[in-house]
Amino acid sequence: MTARTVTLIDVARAAGVSKSTASDALHGSGRVAEATRDRVREVADRLGYRPNSAARRLRRASTGAIGLYLPQTATRLEYYMNLAFGAVERAQEEGLDVVLLGSAAGAHGPLGSRVDGLLVVDPEIGDPAVPALLDAGVPVVTCERYPGPTATPTAAVVCDNAASLTALLDHVHERGAVAPALLAPEATSSWAQALRTAAETWSAERGVSVIVHTVPFAATPAEAAEHTRRLLADRPAVDAVICAPDGAAAGVLRAAAESGRTVGRDFQLASCVDGIAVRSCDPPLTAIDLRPAEYGRTCAALLCEVLAGRARPDTVRLHDWALVVRPSDRAPDRSSV
Structure with missing residues (x-):
C-alpha cells in the first residue's frame, strides 16, 4: 500500500498554524515570527513534507503576461x-499583459519562458496546437472543457450549453414549431x-x-444560406431553424x-x-x-487566481447565459396551410 503524500495542510495542522502561515514559514516570506518559522520547518522535516514545485510555480508570476489562444477558424467572429x-x-486589472497566440505557439521555445499561464x-x-498548449508546463484555464483524450487543463469556466439549446427548442415549440432543425458543427468541441x-x-x-444538419x-452567412437551401429542399416541413x-x-x-417562407410569420428562426x-x-x-466579454473576464480572473494560489488548480466555474426573445419566433400562421 502506497503511503499518502504529506501535504501543506498536514504540516499546518501539526504545527498549529494556518495554511498560509505554514507556506510563508517554509518559503521565507510573509511576516512570520522566527519561533513559528522554526517550528513549522521542524514539523515539515519530521513529517517528511516535500514542497510541490508545480504548485509553487503557480504562485510565482515571472513574465507578467498570460497567453490567449482562440479557435483558429473563428478569430474573425464577434463573439x-x-x-x-x-x-x-x-x-490588465491584475497587472498582466495578454499575448495572442497563433497555431505555432510553441514553435519558438517553451511557452513558460514567455507567459505565466494560458x-x-x-x-x-483535431486542433494540433491544443494538446501542446495543455501540456506547456504552465497553468491552463479553458473556456469550455477540452473533449480530447489527452492532457487536461488546470481549471475551466463552462457554460451550460445544453440548457441554453433546450430553452431555445422549448421556446420555438411553444410557439407552434413541430418540425425544428438545428444547424450545428461536428462534435469536435464541448460546445x-x-x-x-x-x-x-x-x-x-x-x-x-x-433535424440536426451539420455546418462548419x-x-x-453564405455557407449557412447554402446549407439551409439544401435542408429546406430535403425537408420542406421544417418550420423552425436554430x-x-x-x-x-x-x-x-x-x-x-x-x-417563400417569412420569418416571424410562417417560419421561426433563432x-x-x-x-x-x-x-x-x-x-x-x-x-x-452568452455574455462573451464577461465570459472572458471570468476566465482571466480564474487564471489569475490560480497563478496567485487563491483558487484550486481543479476549479470549474459556471458562466451564465440569457435567452433574448425577439420577433423572429412568433407562432407560425397555419391558417393558410
Whole structure:
C-alpha cells in the first residue's frame, strides 16, 4: 500500500498554524515570527513534507503576461473578439499583459519562458496546437472543457450549453414549431457536443424530432444560406431553424425568404449566439446571450487566481447565459396551410 503524500495542510495542522502561515514559514516570506518559522520547518522535516514545485510555480508570476489562444477558424467572429477584450481587460486589472497566440505557439521555445499561464478558448479535437498548449508546463484555464483524450487543463469556466439549446427548442415549440432543425458543427468541441446531445435528449423527451444538419464550426452567412437551401429542399416541413454558429443566422434568413417562407410569420428562426448580426436582421432574431466579454473576464480572473494560489488548480466555474426573445419566433400562421 502506497503511503499518502504529506501535504501543506498536514504540516499546518501539526504545527498549529494556518495554511498560509505554514507556506510563508517554509518559503521565507510573509511576516512570520522566527519561533513559528522554526517550528513549522521542524514539523515539515519530521513529517517528511516535500514542497510541490508545480504548485509553487503557480504562485510565482515571472513574465507578467498570460497567453490567449482562440479557435483558429473563428478569430474573425464577434463573439471571440468580445471574449478576448473581456479577458484582456481583466488581466490588465491584475497587472498582466495578454499575448495572442497563433497555431505555432510553441514553435519558438517553451511557452513558460514567455507567459505565466494560458487561456485556451473552445479547444477543439483535431486542433494540433491544443494538446501542446495543455501540456506547456504552465497553468491552463479553458473556456469550455477540452473533449480530447489527452492532457487536461488546470481549471475551466463552462457554460451550460445544453440548457441554453433546450430553452431555445422549448421556446420555438411553444410557439407552434413541430418540425425544428438545428444547424450545428461536428462534435469536435464541448460546445458542439453539448448542442447535439441536447437536441437528441429534447427529441426523446418531447416526442418531437429535431433535424440536426451539420455546418462548419465558423460557418459564414453564405455557407449557412447554402446549407439551409439544401435542408429546406430535403425537408420542406421544417418550420423552425436554430442556427449555432455566430453570425451565420443571417444567411438562414436569406435562404428562408428565397424558399417563400417569412420569418416571424410562417417560419421561426433563432441563434445559439447573440450579437450585432442577429440583432440587425429584419426581423431581429431571438438568440442566446452568452455574455462573451464577461465570459472572458471570468476566465482571466480564474487564471489569475490560480497563478496567485487563491483558487484550486481543479476549479470549474459556471458562466451564465440569457435567452433574448425577439420577433423572429412568433407562432407560425397555419391558417393558410
